[in-house]
Amino acid sequence: MIARLKGELVSTGMDHAVIDVGGVGYLVGASSRTLGVLGPVGGSVTIHTEMLVSEDSMRLMGFATADERDWFRLLTSVQGVGSRVALAILSALEANELHRAIASGDKAMVARANGVGPKLAQRIVNELKDKIGGIVLGPGGGSVAQPKGSHASDAMSALGNLGFKPAEASAAVTTAEDELGEGATLDALVRLALKKAAK
Known part of the structure; x- marks a missing residue:
């Protein structure tokens, strides 16, 4: 799988860019937000990628941040929601706006994207509300994948088994991890996360 590309920006289109990596030009689908930050043609770029493989095609999608790819x-x-609709949503909303819209159940905000009607927006909000536990808002307002330590996923699972929602468990484990440091034991992490989640 191709996870990242670093090379020269050859050209950009409405929904894609061509990046030359060692003499090979990669056609990469991208949101207008990503295309807007790639810089001038001829410049050096690094983008995170996701490879989509189906029976009849292989396509590469590119993202300015790992966050947008997530x-x-x-x-x-x-x-x-196919790749085209997903890119339309990511073109219309920043990661923190999308997080806020889903967390608050604001389907109208999601429906601002081209090709997203009220029914699909509602489905997106409903299905992702419990899944966004792994993505929490960082101090700068952007979303970051959390938590990151070796025991974090086990601690999240433990809190989930006790009835906490993924978003609550993620936030509590992240806070506990920040206080204890990455060397914390699983037991200590779960205990502190429980205290944080119960507040």
Whole structure:
């Protein structure tokens, strides 16, 4: 799988860019937000990628941040949301806006994207509300994949088994992890995360 490309920006179109990596030109589908930050043609670019493989084609999608790529994966996990619709949503909304819209159940905000009607927007909100536990808002307002430590996923699972929602568990484990540091034991992490989640 191709996870990242670093090379020279050859050209950009309405929904794609061509990046030359060692003499090979990669056609990469992208949101208008990503295309807007790639810089001038001829310049050096690095983008995160997701390879889509189907029976009759192989396509590469490109993202300015790993964060945007994570949202693309989440969006395309919803029935009825293909790569084109996912890119339209990511073109219309920043990651933190999308997180806020889904967390608050604001289907109208999701429906601002081209090709997203009220029914599909509602489905996106409903299906992703419990899945966004792995993506929490960072201090700068952007979303970051959290938590990151070796025991974090086990601690999240433990809190989930105790009835906490994924978003609550993720936020609590992240806060606990920040206080204890990455060397914390699983037991200590779960105990502190429970205290944070119970507040």
